[in-house]
Amino acid sequence: MFLRRAVTIVFLLLLSTTLSNAFLFPILLKKRAIIVTKKKLCIKKIQQQKAAAAAALTIGGAASGFTLLQQRQQSILNDKYNIYQPEEGSLLGQTIVITGGSSGLGLESSKRLAVAGANIIVTARSDNKGSAAIQQIRAYLEKKNKATIPEQQRLDYKVLNMDDLQSMNQSFTDNKWDDVPIVDVLLNNAGVMAIPQRETTVDGYERQIQSNHLGHFLLTSLLSDKLSKRARIINVSSSANQFAFTGLKFNYLWKAESGYGPWRSYGQSKLANIYFTTELQRRIDAIPTLEWSAATLHPGVVPTNLGRYSGNNDDLEAIPSTVLDNDSDKENTIQTFLGSLANTINQDFKSIEQGASTQVWLASGAEFQDIGGKFYDRCKQQQLRPFALNKEDGKRLWNESEDLVGRKFDLPSLGTSKDNEIVDMVLDEEDSSNNRTSTTTEDSI
Numbered sequence: 355m356f357l358r359r360a361v362t363i364v365f366l367l368l369l370s371t372t373l374s375n376a377f378l379f380p381i382l383l384k385k386r387a388i389i390v391t392k393k394k395l396c397i398k399k400i401q402q403q404k405a406a407a408a409a410a411l412t413i414g415g416a417a418s419g420f421t422l423l424q425q426r427q428q429s430i431l432n433d434k435y436n437i438y439q440p441e442e443g444s445l446l447g448q449t450i451v452i453t454g455g456s457s458g459l460g461l462e463s464s465k466r467l468a469v470a471g472a473n474i475i476v477t478a479r480s481d482n483k484g485s486a487a488i489q490q491i492r493a494y495l496e497k498k499n500k501a502t503i504p505e506q507q508r509l510d511y512k513v514l515n516m517d518d519l520q521s522m523n524q525s526f527t528d529n530k531w532d533d534v535p536i537v538d539v540l541l542n543n544a545g546v547m548a549i550p551q552r553e554t555t556v557d558g559y560e561r562q563i564q565s566n567h568l569g570h571f572l573l574t575s576l577l578s579d580k581l582s583k584r585a586r587i588i589n590v591s592s593s594a595n596q597f598a599f600t601g602l603k604f605n606y607l608w609k610a611e612s613g614y615g616p617w618r619s620y621g622q623s624k625l626a627n628i629y630f631t632t633e634l635q636r637r638i639d640a641i642p643t644l645e646w647s648a649a650t651l652h653p654g655v656v657p658t659n660l661g662r663y664s665g666n667n668d669d670l671e672a673i674p675s676t677v678l679d680n681d682s683d684k685e686n687t688i689q690t691f692l693g694s695l696a697n698t699i700n701q702d703f704k705s706i707e708q709g710a711s712t713q714v715w716l717a718s719g720a721e722f723q724d725i726g727g728k729f730y731d732r733c734k735q736q737q738l739r740p741f742a743l744n745k746e747d748g749k750r751l752w753n754e755s756e757d758l759v760g761r762k763f764d765l766p767s768l769g770t771s772k773d774n775e776i777v778d779m780v781l782d783e784e785d786s787s788n789n790r791t792s793t794t795t796e797d798s799i
């Protein structure tokens with residue numbers, strides 16, 4: 355009896371479980387499917403929300419990035435050193451000689467310094483280039499509302515090729531510079547960059563070192579007795595001097611006979627610009643009556659015609675630089691927009707107008723700052739690296755340059771060899787006292 359009841363209960367229990375499973379399972383399945391769908395919807399929604407948030411963030415980021423860029427662009431535009439323009443009339447009566455005035459930074463500097471009233475003498479490699487440059491400077495002055503250029507303001511050119519030392523000397527012995535009695539500023543700007551294959555000049559030197567340094571060394575020397583009492587000599591170097599981070603290599607520098615590298619030679623020549631400046635200043639400082647200042651600079655990375663050799667572009671090489679310098683063509687182009695964007699992101703990328711600022715500022719007197727022997731970028735003094743500060747290299751560069759151009763660079767007011775002996779003595783004394791000081795300092799450490 356008991357056993358039968360127990361069996362019945364178990365049977366009923368099994369039956370109810372089966373029945374309930376049979377009815378409940380589909381319901382549960384449906385419920386589960388609903389939950390899964392809901393979950394999926396939820397995930398999709400979350401994903402959509404995430405995507406929307408990411409898009410919002412991207413748009414927001416871009417917008418605030420754009421605002422930041424705009425703010426930065428505005429502050430660049432408000433900076434008077436961005437495109438430094440000396441005041442109109444502030445350089446009246448001063449004479450400025452600018453080498454390589456037929457193109458790029460030299461031409462732009464000539465225009466801006468002319469607006470300030472200076473007499474401008476540009477040097478160019480031919481009459482055509484020289485007169486084209488003067489035409490462009492005049493047109494610029496007229497555009498700047500200087501309808502009548504004062505008669506006493508001289509805008510002129512001299513033909514000069516740095517790659518031919520003999521012809522440079524000749525232009526002085528032929529009295530071609532006699533009509534320039536005094537020079538207040540010498541802006542040594544002409545240059546070439548990264549010539550792909552080694553080239554030598556008629557004088558037998560590697561072309562970059564001659565165009566960029568030796569020619570200017572000779573010109574400065576030839577003009578030295580015309581330089582006024584407070585003359586400024588501005589040598590355009592480049593941050594590319596850092597390619598020569600192991601210092602001047604005198605067994606390579608002048609002829610680059612073995613191991614020629616386009617950038618190697620450019621770097622060496624731009625480091626030579628710095629050493630020429632600091633050594634010239636050292637010699638100036640040894641003569642108390644002389645108040646000249648020599649300074650050097652990096653203009654920035656500027657889209658001038660300087661790259662026409664390094665781009666391996668034969669067509670460009672054949673085009674005269676004055677033709678490439680067509681400002682109006684460049685205006686309103688996407689290039690201008692990209693240029694300004696690049697400048698906003700990295701201030702070393704500059705337009706030609708911006709690139710000329712530091713040399714215009716230095717040439718115009720640098721607002722009475724003491725610029726002697728210093729290196730500038732964006733109108734601010736920059737520290738030179740140790741490899742650019744070796745006095746012995748400076749002296750050696752000077753002496754070897756004198757030998758190579760075949761002319762002793764006597765600073766004026768000295769004139770006689772006796773006086774030069776005195777300067778040599780002063781410099782030697784200065785050197786030995788410096789050596790003593792450094793030995794004493796080392797001893798005391």
Ligand SMILES: NC(=O)c1ccc[n+]([C@@H]2O[C@H](COP(=O)([O-])OP(=O)(O)OC[C@H]3O[C@@H](n4cnc5c(N)ncnc54)[C@H](OP(=O)(O)O)[C@@H]3O)[C@@H](O)[C@H]2O)c1
Nearest residue numbers: 454456457458459516517544545592655656658659660675
């Ligand atoms: N642009 C940059 O990014 C940049 C950066 C750092 C430093 N720099 C320096 O800035 C200076 C000016 O260059 P730029 O950018 O204005 O280049 P650019 O437009 O090519 O102008 C160079 C000027 O130098 C003249 N020149 C070249 N070799 C000469 C020679 N043997 N004798 C006489 N004149 C010669 C050229 O005359 P032709 O028209 O006859 O060729 C031209 O007028 C150079 O010293 C360069 O090293 C430029």
